[in-house]
Every structure is written in C-alpha cells, then in structure tokens.
Amino acid sequence: MKRFAELLDRLVLTPSRNGKLRLMEDYFRSVPDPERGYALAAITGELEIRSVKPAMLRALMTARMDEVLFAYSYDYVGDLAEAIALVWPSPHDGERQGRNDVPTLAEIVAALDRATRVEGPKLVEEWLDRLDSSGRYALLKLVTGSMRIGVSARLAKQALAEFGGKDVTEIEELWHGLHPPYGDLFAWLSGDGEKPVSAAASPFRPVMLSQPLEEPDYGRITAEDYAAEWKWDGIRVQATRERGVARLYSRSGDDISGAFPDLLDHMDFDGALDGELLVARPAVRGEPLVAPHGAGPVEDDIVVGTFSDLQQRLNRKTVSAAVIRQHPVFLRTYDLLQDGAEDLRPLPFAERRRRLDRFVAALDRSRFDVSPFVPFASFEDLRRLRAAPPHAVIEGLMLKRWDSAYVPGRPKGPWFKWKQDPHVIDAVLMYAQRGHGKRSSFYSDYTFGVWSGPADDPVLVPVGKAYFGFTDEELKQLDKYIRDNTIGRFGPVRSVRAEPDHGLVIEVAFEGLQRSGRHKSGVAMRFPRVSRLRWDKPAFEADRIETLEAMLGD
Incomplete structure (x- = not known):
C-alpha cells in the first residue's frame, strides 16, 4: 500500500505527461504481482469496490469530527478523499512511527471484495487509523474510484506499452477481455509469457484520428x-x-x-x-x-x-x-x-x-x-x-x-x-467556484453573462461557464479579483460584483450556440473557454443577449 500511495502522490505533483508515464512505467517494473495489477485497475477505473460508498465515508468522518467543521474543510479542499485524509483524527498518530502492520494493496482489495456494506466501512475505519496521511489518501481514492490524479486510462495503457516495448494499440485491442489483477498481461509485457488471447466478444478497435x-x-x-x-x-x-x-x-x-x-x-x-x-x-x-x-x-x-x-x-x-x-x-x-x-x-x-x-x-x-x-x-x-x-x-x-x-x-x-472558426463575445464575470486537485485553493471555474433588458437599466443573464483558456499567472490575478470583489457566498460559489460601471470583462471563445430551455438566457454555448481577459474594457461595453440570438440564425 505504501508504494501505491507514493505513486499517487507523485502523479498528482507531476504536471508533465512524460513525467507521469515514467512514474507508472517504473512502478510496473519494480512492484510485483498482484500489487501492480490492482494499482493499474484502480488508475484505469476498472476496480469496483461495492462494499463502501462516499456517503459511508462522510458518516465515518462526522463521527470523529464536528460536521460543520468538516464541511468547511471539504469546501476548502474540494476533494472528499483528500479532505478526510488530511483531517482524520487517528488515535495512533503519535504511535505510527515504526509500525509495520500496514496492509498491502492486494490485502485491502481482497478484504473489501469479501465484505458486506456493514463490514466495509468498519474495515476502512480501521485502516484509516493505521495509515499515515498519504496512505489514507490512497485508500480513500481506491474505495471511491474517483482518482483525479491527471491520468487517463489511455495514458496508463501507454505506460504499459512503454514498459513492455509494445504498441499501445495491441493493449487497447486486448483490454476488454482482461480482468484485474492482469497477471497474464504483465507476464507477456515482462517477456515471461505468451500474448494473452482476448476472450471478449466485440473488442474495441483503436480509432483513426485526424x-x-x-x-x-x-x-x-x-x-x-x-x-x-x-x-x-x-x-x-x-x-x-x-x-x-x-x-x-x-x-x-x-x-x-x-x-x-x-x-x-x-x-x-x-x-x-x-x-x-x-x-x-x-x-x-x-x-x-x-x-x-x-x-x-x-x-x-x-x-x-x-x-x-x-x-x-x-x-x-x-x-x-x-x-x-x-x-x-x-x-x-x-x-x-x-x-x-x-x-x-x-x-x-x-x-x-x-x-x-x-x-x-x-x-x-x-x-x-x-x-x-x-x-x-x-x-x-x-x-x-x-x-x-x-x-x-x-x-x-x-x-x-x-x-x-x-x-x-x-x-x-x-x-x-x-x-469552423470559433465565435467570440465579450461577457462579464458573474460567479466563481473553486476548482479541484491542484486548483482547489483557487477560484478557477467561472460563470459569465451578457446584458439584457433596457439600455438604461440592463441586467446580466448567464450564458455559459468556462474553466480553461488562461495561464497560471492569469489564474492568480482572477483569484485575487474574485476575492476582492465578492458580494455573496453560496457554499463553494462566490457571487462577484458585476455592474455596468464595475465588472471584469472576459473575451469568451466558443464553437457553437443553440437554443436552450434549461438556461435563463435561452441559449447554450458549445465548448466555451476564456480567450482573453479584458482588464481594459468597461463592463457596460460587453455584448448583449441580442448579439447571441442573432448568431442562432433562426
């Protein structure tokens, strides 16, 4: 379990694709079966833990910590597994150094696979008391199935391919006929066995892209x-x-x-x-x-x-x-x-x-x-x-x-x-929400709107959300602006001051527009993203809803 926890920590902190590939390749090479197979299943989302659900973990947490205090902690961190791992009040914290009773990843998977929904949370509670913060984080990621470590299933398969010196398409064509902990797959990739024969009917055939x-x-x-x-x-x-x-x-x-x-x-x-x-x-x-x-x-x-x-x-x-x-x-x-x-x-x-x-x-x-x-x-x-x-x-x-x-x-x-070339409009920032993972300390998800109503008394109507298209430096500037201009809080969401004479204009690019009865504005954007921050532009010069309606062409 310790090696798996170290792998997750390093994957989270490694931003580059090639760096993540090297970490996984080294792990597959140095960790024996079945540990590496269960780690692979967890990373690719192929490991299903039926005996523990997120609501059960929240119940374990609130039995040891004030419910309101934990809600604040969870809101700040933005990730359930990370929040519990950081604040879990273990009775053995002062005794942990030198303990050698930490279970292996395979032992944890086997125990949870046998457990009922009554037994599962009790096992998790016992392990949380025995693990350090890093181990708790890995355990909770394992049981929730929500990794959020910046690794897709395909990237994990690419790491397997590099580990075994194979083409990733060979692994993709085999994948749906394989099952954790993938002993036959690792034997083939290590040169100790024949290529597995996919038992799956209707296998996936890797796609051709443009x-x-x-x-x-x-x-x-x-x-x-x-x-x-x-x-x-x-x-x-x-x-x-x-x-x-x-x-x-x-x-x-x-x-x-x-x-x-x-x-x-x-x-x-x-x-x-x-x-x-x-x-x-x-x-x-x-x-x-x-x-x-x-x-x-x-x-x-x-x-x-x-x-x-x-x-x-x-x-x-x-x-x-x-x-x-x-x-x-x-x-x-x-x-x-x-x-x-x-x-x-x-x-x-x-x-x-x-x-x-x-x-x-x-x-x-x-x-x-x-x-x-x-x-x-x-x-x-x-x-x-x-x-x-x-x-x-x-x-x-x-x-x-x-x-x-x-x-x-x-x-x-x-x-x-x-x-087609993307459409571009100027909109005004209205709401902001904290991100997840490494963005959990920043307000990085933005709701923006355009003006509607009479010209002498306009109101903003939301037309979309965006969470990418800006640099890390611009993210810091946006975060500071949001904190300095917050006028209301709704859980993890902040309402930002947005008036004709005071507001931040964001140039938004998007692929398409359609009518939508689910949105107050009546329109929905396809793939919106931040194109530029218009610090120079007054809010009243942002676009009106009529501009978007004209783009619909009907």
Missing part, C-alpha cells in the same frame, strides 16, 4: 485525392457486434453500452462501425427541415438534435425510459472496420465506403445512416461550404484521402479536420 488542416496543407486538398464530409457535432463512437454481443465504445475505448440500450437493440449485424453518435428522431411527413446534404426540404429523413440534447444521455451508467423517449440516439456512420469476420481496415477508404453503403442499407434507417459526401471541385468550394454549413449540428469539414487505410492514432496526411 490532423487539423493548416494553411501549408491547403494546396494538397483536391477532389482527385480527397473526399469531403461534414464534421458532425456529436461524440465519436464505435458500434461493434460479434457472436451475438453488441457493444458501444467511446473513441478512447471506454465501454459506454449501458447508457445507450436503444441503439444496441437495433444493432442486428456482425461487424464494427465507426461513426458519430447524435440525438435524432424520424421526421414527421411533411415536416420542413434541411437534409444533411443540403438539398433543401425533405419529407422522409431524420431531425438531428443539438449537442445539448445529446448531453442528456452522456456520462450515465444507466438511463431511464423517459430520457430514451425524449432523446433517442442515432448513429451517423463514417467507416466500416469489420464486416463479419473480415477486417477491412487495410483497405483503401474508397473501398471501405462502398462496403459501408451496402452494409448500412440493410440496417434500421431510424437508427443508422451514412454521413454523406460533400461534392466540391476546388478548395475555394470547400472554403465557402465551411463558412455556411447547411445544418446547425455541423462544426466543419472532414477531408480523407481516397487511398488511406484505417490506421490507429493520428497519422499526418491521410485525414484532416477543418473546423
């Missing part, structure tokens, strides 16, 4: 060499079905099947599709809408929802029947990776698309279609199309070489994405 199109590459884009498609504003997924098992994966390889049973119910094929998950419903006959190919009003098509609609379905382990009815999902396919037992990835894109058209033609049209090509004769045609796409759920263009194989990763040249 490069941003930049000006030096404009000249290479011709209709003879490249196909053009719209870039749809949903989430990239892989839908695969094999031996009667259907799965839906995110582009990073996470199995998200449980959140989208309505799509899985219609996956009556054998193969693997790459595409964009959208919220969509069949159009009512006679309903005016713009077809995806921009051909004008159609009668028999689908109505695609906004990304805000799709968000009602994201980040859920399960989903209610009501949400499924209100926000049914749809797969707009881009590519066919597997057709039955045949792997199509080595084939040219042109051939895969021909096969995709035939494959999808046999599927339910209310749940699957093919993203249409965008005809063009010159690069200037593409420039005009990008500037005025025919659908609100389009964020730019995809450009793919006709002869490109499907290669995992982000190779330079075969595929480009050419997104």
